[in-house]
Amino acid sequence: MSQTLSEKQFYAGLQHLPKPRYPFPDFIHPDFQQQRQEYYDWIDREYTFHSEAARKKHKQHNLVDIAARGCPFLNTLAELRPLANYTANGAMMDDYFDRCSHHEMQMVTNRIKNILSGEDISEPADMGIFHQFWVLRQDAIKCVPDRHYRKYISAIHNVFVGYTEERTYYRTNTTPPLPVYLVIRLHTSGGLPYCKYVAMQKNYRELPDDVLEHPHILRLHDLCSWMIGMHNDFISLPKELHREGDTMNLVKVIQHEHNIPLHEAYMEALKIHDSYLDEFRLLHQHLPSFGELQGTVHDYVQDLGIMVAGVYAWHVNDVSRYVNGGYVEGEYASKKS
Structure with missing residues (x-):
């Protein structure tokens, strides 16, 4: 991306368009500093x-604040670490491998899966991305119950599978059809691991799998993840307009599919986001019967909403990552394949 764009050229009038609004309070973990x-x-x-x-630049981005805002009710810093590690290391990894091939990303994904699952128990000799995921596992197994950890790392794995599938479109500088975008963005937003980790707060870890894996709850998870992906698309759109290959953005997908002006596509994308928020609120109001757990489940879903709003609050408060010249360009030297 050009570092010489004027602010007017960079934002292309987008800063004056409406933004998402969430009806949930804003919190941050007390140990965020x-x-x-x-x-x-x-x-x-x-x-x-x-x-x-x-x-x-990565230090200026304060990526761990996303975790502190998304799950502000975790009891301890020790419980926050596995979420902060995934968030920051995952984002920086995605930046680093920005233009790698589908095959290269698949190799990275498989190695991370083996590390997080414990299939590969050896500590990586090379410092960096893989070592940090090994550290994540060491930290998590000390404080995260096994059934919750398995859900968490399964969701993380799917994030990286999504990153892999994105490369097909990035490498050819093409936008996917909307249904394909929705399948991939559900995972690459990174929201589903957060939905699983929300259960680590308060007394939610005691909720049985019959609740946490209920189709109604899983639909709420999907809605959260899509909202996170879409509001990230709105925030990152100015940056992605000026970088070849940044095609996994809802606004760009809609603009391409319907051949409409950018601002019109933005408003259509915001309508989709808002329809998901409306559905989330409706499903929250009409939960299935969970018996004596009803109040706990209601509060858990409320905290899913607080999680979405918290992630968005990081985007709103950030003045370093998605601004003109703030993005970290991929430094991995990809092979042409």
Whole structure:
């Protein structure tokens, strides 16, 4: 992306369009500053394969704040770490491998799966992305019950499967059809691991799988993940308009499918987002009967909404990642395949 764009050229009038609005309160974990410091430390320690400029930008992004805002009711910093690690390391990994091939991303995905599942128990000798996922597992198995951990890493795996499938469109600079976009973005938004991790808060970890895996609850998870992906698309759209290959964006998908002006496509995309928010609220109001757990489930769904609003609050408060010249360009030297 050009670093010489004027602010007017960069934003293309998009900053004046309506933004998503969520009817949920905003919180942040009390240990967010300490988590930030740990984040700065492991960027310096683990990410030495990145350029100094990339490391500096990543520190400014404060990616761990997404976790602190998304799950603000976790009891301890120890419980926050596995979510903060996935969030920041996953985002920086996605940046680093920005233009790798489908096959290369598949290899990365498989290695991460083996590390998180414990199939590969050896500590990676190379510092960085894979070592951090090994650290994530070590931290998580100390405080996350096994059934919740398995749901969490399964959702993380699907995020990376989504990253892999994105590469097909990135490498050819093509937009996917809307149904394909929705399948991929459901996972690449990164929201589903958050939905699983919300159960670590308060007394929700005691909810049985009959509740957490109920089709009604799983639909709410999907809606959360799509809303996160879409509001990220709105925030990142100015940046993605000026980078070849950034085609996995709802606005760009709609603009291409309907051959309509950018601002009109944006408003159509916002309608889709808002329809998902309306559905979320309706499903929250009409939960199935969960007996004596009804109140707990109602509160759990409320905290899913707070999670979505918290992730969006990071986007709104961020003044470093999606601004003109703020993005970290991929530094991985991909093979042409």
